[in-house]
Amino acid sequence: MKISDAKVFVGGPGKNYVTLKIMTDQGVYGLGDATLNNRETLPAAYLQDYLIPNLIGMDPRNSEDIWQFFYRGAYFRRGPISMAAFGAIDMALWDIKGKLANMPLYQLFGGKSRDGAMVYAHSTGVDLPDLMDSVESYVEQGYKAVRVQCGIPGMPTASYAVPEEKNAGGDYITDFSGIRPKTEIWDTDRYMRFMPGALAEIRDRFGPDLKILHDVHHRLLPREAAELAKAVEPVGLYWLEDPTPAEDQDAIRLIRQHSTTPLAIGEVFNSIWECNKLIENELIDFIRIAVTYAGGITHAKRVVDLAGQHHVRTGFHGAPSHSPISMAAQHHLNAWAPNFGIQEYLVLGTPECDALFPSEHKMRDGLFYVSEAPGLGVDFDETEAKRYEYKPGSHPVVRLEDGTLWNY
Numbered sequence: 388m389k390i391s392d393a394k395v396f397v398g399g400p401g402k403n404y405v406t407l408k409i410m411t412d413q414g415v416y417g418l419g420d421a422t423l424n425n426r427e428t429l430p431a432a433y434l435q436d437y438l439i440p441n442l443i444g445m446d447p448r449n450s451e452d453i454w455q456f457f458y459r460g461a462y463f464r465r466g467p468i469s470m471a472a473f474g475a476i477d478m479a480l481w482d483i484k485g486k487l488a489n490m491p492l493y494q495l496f497g498g499k500s501r502d503g504a505m506v507y508a509h510s511t512g513v514d515l516p517d518l519m520d521s522v523e524s525y526v527e528q529g530y531k532a533v534r535v536q537c538g539i540p541g542m543p544t545a546s547y548a549v550p551e552e553k554n555a556g557g558d559y560i561t562d563f564s565g566i567r568p569k570t571e572i573w574d575t576d577r578y579m580r581f582m583p584g585a586l587a588e589i590r591d592r593f594g595p596d597l598k599i600l601h602d603v604h605h606r607l608l609p610r611e612a613a614e615l616a617k618a619v620e621p622v623g624l625y626w627l628e629d630p631t632p633a634e635d636q637d638a639i640r641l642i643r644q645h646s647t648t649p650l651a652i653g654e655v656f657n658s659i660w661e662c663n664k665l666i667e668n669e670l671i672d673f674i675r676i677a678v679t680y681a682g683g684i685t686h687a688k689r690v691v692d693l694a695g696q697h698h699v700r701t702g703f704h705g706a707p708s709h710s711p712i713s714m715a716a717q718h719h720l721n722a723w724a725p726n727f728g729i730q731e732y733l734v735l736g737t738p739e740c741d742a743l744f745p746s747e748h749k750m751r752d753g754l755f756y757v758s759e760a761p762g763l764g765v766d767f768d769e770t771e772a773k774r775y776e777y778k779p780g781s782h783p784v785v786r787l788e789d790g791t792l793w794n795y
């Protein structure tokens with residue numbers, strides 16, 4: 388059996404999904420997602436210029452050797468662009484493997500550890516009452532967990548994942564359009580004064596059962612993060628996410644020394660080498676890697692297995708930049724992983740997205756159920772894909788009020 392061809396598509400409804408389709412000489416094909424948000428053309432070029440020419444003629448069943456060929460075979464290893472490109476190939480090869488076995492992917496990992504896997508939604512508000520309305524709407528829909536992000540009184544601009552106008556609530560997705568980034572202004576003092584009380588009010592309003600998550604998005608210094616993690620202990624957060632920039636992992640130790648608030652880290656990590664010490668030293672509670680830019684299923688599964696030995700649960704990244712293909716890969720891992728925690732989940736199920744990526748996967752009452760279709764259980768409609776083209780975008784940049792550049 389041989390890989391006969393592979394194609395890359397860039398585009399989609401509202402997002403520049405990078406979709407890889409690998410064809411074989413036996414007619415079975417596999418799909419992968421190489422979307423790297425706001426840098427989408429780069430993994431696409433890596434695939435087209437370097438990886439696909441090497442893939443042609445390889446046996447698609449040897450997914451491990453192909454992964455090693457691209458990882459060890461590249462002198463300059465790791466990094467989000469190359470790992471996203473390898474990740475798409477790896478997903479597509481697992482998709483082919485599942486189709487050949489006529490089994491849904493989770494069966495190849497070891498079967499199901501649960502039927503429905505818990506997901507969390509994004510709640511957001513310009514202020515606390517607006518945020519409460521958003522949380523309420525998710526609770527009414529049966530969600531068991533929500534991530535809460537709130538406008539900060541006195542902050543000169545909307546901060547991370549917060550809309551500029553009321554009632555954006557459940558449908559709000561940050562606008563990344565335009566190649567030149569928008570600027571957000573950040574003030575740590577205002578945030579630190581406001582956020583612990585706001586989280587406490589959300590807990591009071593919704594009671595003890597709702598799982599509440601909050602994303603600091605790398606904005607704090609280590610000492611400030613320790614202060615926040617300690618201050619919110621009475622709230623009983625499900626997790627506090629990315630309190631400090633991911634490069635300095637010793638910062639996590641400082642936070643850990645001062646607080647028992649669970650920590651979720653790692654959505655920007657690309658390999659096991661960026662999180663193995665955090666996991667082995669049991670400094671985090673949830674690992675946030677994504678199948679997309681952590682080298683696909685083969686590599687992500689190694690991280691999950693290591694995490695499982697150290698009481699660290701999964702909480703895969705699930706921002707809207709992940710296409711239904713990589714989300715399906717994560718949902719299959721979630722169905723299997725003995726150390727599954729939770730899955731970040733945004734409803735991408737617009738008619739346009741469903742038409743481009745048809746599947747029978749279902750979310751119901753805050754739990755995700757994978758379909759029994761062979762492989763990833765997601766298809767890709769190439770005719771629909773012709774409707775879309777690449778649109779440049781950029782993440783905002785963050786500055787302090789005096790103009791100093793800060794962490795987005």
Ligand SMILES: [Mg+2]
Nearest residue numbers: 602628629654
């Ligand atoms: Mg995050």
